[in-house]
Amino acid sequence: xxxxxxxxxxxxxxxxxxxxxxxxxxxxxxxxxxxxxxxxxxxxxxxxxxxxxxxxxxxxxxxxxxxxxxxxxxxxxxxxxxxxxxxxxxxxxxxxxxxxxxxxxxxxxxxxxxxxxxxxxxxxxxxxxxxxxxxxxxxxxxxxxxxxxxxxxxxxxxxxxxxxxxxxxxxxxxxxxxxxxxxxxxxxxxxxxxxxxxxxxxxxxxxxxxxxxxxxxxxxxxxxxxxxxxxxxxxxxxxxxxxxxxxxxxxxxxxxxxxxxxxxxxxxxxxxxxxxxxxxxxxxxxxxxxxxxxxxxxxxxxxxxxxxxxxxxxxxxxxxxxxxxxxxx
Numbered sequence: 319x320x321x322x323x324x325x326x327x328x329x330x331x332x333x334x335x336x337x338x339x340x341x342x343x344x345x346x347x348x349x350x351x352x353x354x355x356x357x358x359x360x361x362x363x364x365x366x367x368x369x370x371x372x373x374x375x376x377x378x379x380x381x382x383x384x385x386x387x388x389x390x391x392x393x394x395x396x397x398x399x400x401x402x403x404x405x406x407x408x409x410x411x412x413x414x415x416x417x418x419x420x421x422x423x424x425x426x427x428x429x430x431x432x433x434x435x436x437x438x439x440x441x442x443x444x445x446x447x448x449x450x451x452x453x454x455x456x457x458x459x460x461x462x463x464x465x466x467x468x469x470x471x472x473x474x475x476x477x478x479x480x481x482x483x484x485x486x487x488x489x490x491x492x493x494x495x496x497x498x499x500x501x502x503x504x505x506x507x508x509x510x511x512x513x514x515x516x517x518x519x520x521x522x523x524x525x526x527x528x529x530x531x532x533x534x535x536x537x538x539x540x541x542x543x544x545x546x547x548x549x550x551x552x553x554x555x556x557x558x559x560x561x562x563x564x565x566x567x568x569x570x571x572x573x574x575x576x577x578x579x580x581x582x583x584x585x586x587x588x589x590x591x592x593x594x595x596x597x598x599x600x601x602x603x604x605x606x607x608x609x610x611x612x613x614x615x616x617x618x619x620x621x622x623x624x625x626x627x628x629x630x631x632x633x634x635x636x637x638x639x640x641x642x643x644x645x646x647x
Contacts, residue, residue, distance in 0.1 A: 344376055344377055344378055344379040345377065345378045345379070345566065345570065346378075346379050346381065346404070347370075347378060347379070347380045347381070347404040347405050347574075348381050348383065348388065348402075348403045348404050348405070349363050349366070349367070349380060349381065349382050349383065349403075349404070349405040349406065350383045350387075350388040350389045350394050350397075350403045350405075350406050351363055351382075351383070351384055351406060351407055352384075352385065352386045352390055352391050352510050352511065353384065353385065353510075353531065353534065353535075354384060354385060354534040354535065355382075355384050355385075356534055357464070357530050357531065357534050357592070358462065358463065358464055358465075358530060358585045358586070358588045358589035358592060359407055359462060359464065359554060359585065360384050361584065361585055361588045362407070362462055362581050362582060362584060362585025362588070363382050363384070363407070363581070364382060365580070365581040365584045365585065366380065366577055366578055366581035367380040367382055369577035369580060369581060370573075370574065370577050373573055373577060374570065374573055374574075377570065378570065378574070383403075385511075386509075386510070386511045388403060389402075389403060389406075390509050390510070390511060391406075391408040391409065391412045391489075391509075391510065392412070392490060392509060394406045394408060394412075395408065395412065395413070395415075395416065395456065395557070398456070398557070398558070398559050399455050399456070399559055401559070401561075401562070404558055404559070404562050405556065405557070405558050406556075406557055407462055407554040407555065407556045407557070408554060408555065408557070409464075409489060409552060409553070409554050410423040410424070410553050410554065410555055411423075411424055411489040411490065411491035411493075411494065412489065412490065413450075413451060413555065414490065414491060414492065416450075416451045416454040416456060417450040417451050417454070418633040418634060419447055419450045419634060419635065419638065420447060420450060420451075420555070421491065421492070421493050421630060421633065421634055422447070422634050422638055422639060422642055423551050423553055424491050424493035424494050424497070424550065424551075425493060425550075425626060425627055425630070425634075425639065425642075426497045426500075426549050426550050426620075426623040426624070426626055427549055427550075427619070427620045427623060427624060428550075428551070428627070428639070428642055428643060429466075429551055429642070429645070429646065430646045431466070431548075432463060432465065432466065432590065434645045434646045435463070435551060435553070435645070437645040438641065438642050438645035439461045441641065441645070443638060443641045443642075444461075447638075448460070448461070448555065451557070452560060455559060455560045455561065456557050456558070456559060456560060457557065457558050457559070457560050457563045458555050458556075458557055459555075459556045459557060459558060459575070459578055460555070460556045460578060460579065460582045461553055461554070461555060461556075461582070462553065462554040462555070462556055462582050462585050462586065462589075463553055463554075463585070463586045463589040463590070464528045464530060464531065464552040464553060464554065464589055465528035465529060465530060465551075465552060465589050465590075465592075465593040466528065466548040466549075466550070466551060466552075466593070467526045467527055467528055467547070467548070467549060467550040467551065467552050468526065468527065468528070468529065468532065468544050468545060468546055468547055468548070468549075469481075469486075469524060469525075469526050469544070469545040469547050469549065470517075470524050470525055470526075470527070470532060470537055470538070470541040470543065470544045470545075470606070471484060471486075471523055471524030471541060471543050471544075471545070472484075472520065472523045472524060472541065472542060472543070473523070473542075473543065474543045474545075474607075474609055475524075475543065475545040475547075475609065476545070476609060476611065476615050477615060477618050477619075478500075478501040478502075478618055478619055478622040478623075479501075481498070481501040481502065481503040481524075482501065482502040482503065483502065483503070483504065484503045484504065484523040484524060485503070485504045485505075485506055485521075485522045485523045485524075486498050486503050486504065486505055486506065486522065486523065486524045486525055486526065487505075487506055487507075487508045487513050487516060487517075487522050487524075487525040488505045488506065488507055488508075488525075488526070489507070489510075490507045491507075492630075493626060493630055494526075494550075495507070496626045496629055496630075497550075497623055497626050500622055500623050500625060500626055501619075501622050501623065506522060508522070513525055513535065513537065514535055514536060514537060514540065517537060517540045517541055518540045524541065525537065525541075526549070526550065527552065528552045528589075528593065529592065529593050529594075529596040529597040529600070530589065530592040530593065530596045531552070532544065532596070532600065533592075533596035533597075533599055533600055534596070538600045538603065538605050538606040539603075539605050539606075541606055542606055542607060543606060543607050543609055544600065544606050544607070544608050544609065545609040545611065546608055546609065546610050546611065547611065547616070547619060549619060549623065556578060556582065627639060
């Protein structure tokens with residue numbers, strides 16, 4: 319009897335110890351992204367980690383993996399659904415396998431400036447788009463800005479004819495593919511991590527990106543010209559898996575939502591500042607000439623690329639395109 323009692327006590331003690339140990343284990347959030355830490359996305363992720371550590375202490379541990387150290391944007395959503403990563407902020411173009419609606423943000427010359435983008439994203443239509451991936455097991459937590467896109471190239475681009483026959487790297491987006499085909503250019507879908515080498519070796523002639531990405535990834539050092547076109551938007555959606563998010567304790571989830579909201583606001587402020595400061599750094603470097611389009615020249619690009627809207631009207635929804643365009647007024 320004593321032997322059985324001893325065994326029972328030991329089993330109980332082991333059970334209690336295991337429970338305490340399990341309760342003490344922190345929730346780990348692996349946050350994967352593809353850009354440098356000094357970019358708006360990189361600074362947003364680091365701010366999120368800082369806020370979570372301050373407010374939740376040992377309960378939640380945030381691990382940041384920048385520069386595609388863990389996953390590239392083409393693989394991160396798949397990895398997230400498998401539980402290998404808990405948070406990411408891919409560009410909106412990367413969600414094409416999960417919803418066609420977010421292709422809206424790739425349409426050329428849809429938004430005149432970032433103020434128009436904010437107005438739309440904060441509208442009911444913009445908020446609804448965050449939920450467009452839920453049926454695929456993902457949860458959109460918020461939009462993060464990088465800025466308006468510019469065109470860099472090995473030759474000076476003033477008119478759409480200047481892009482004819484040129485090879486441009488694009489993200490995996492059918493809209494962006496049609497955008498470059500509209501000016502008789504050759505779009506090539508390549509990972510972001512390969513862009514510098516592709517430009518340096520002249521495997522491609524150009525690419526489209528924001529001032530902060532062009533500067534942080536040193537694209538300006540291997541591209542003699544950057545046309546200030548502001549032709550498109552590069553935004554991200556901070557996302558997690560529905561399974562991971564729903565299984566969090568309600569109070570912890572609330573704290574994470576608040577920390578993320580503040581981190582995104584910080585990242586958006588950084589994006590606005592860097593659009594100005596990084597453009598100036600590129601100018602000061604004299605490594606790349608910034609080509610300013612006249613109103614008439616820009617109108618040629620708009621005329622050439624705007625027919626892309628019609629091609630994707632059915633997939634995206636005309637009402638959604640009209641709502642986004644109305645945010646310019």
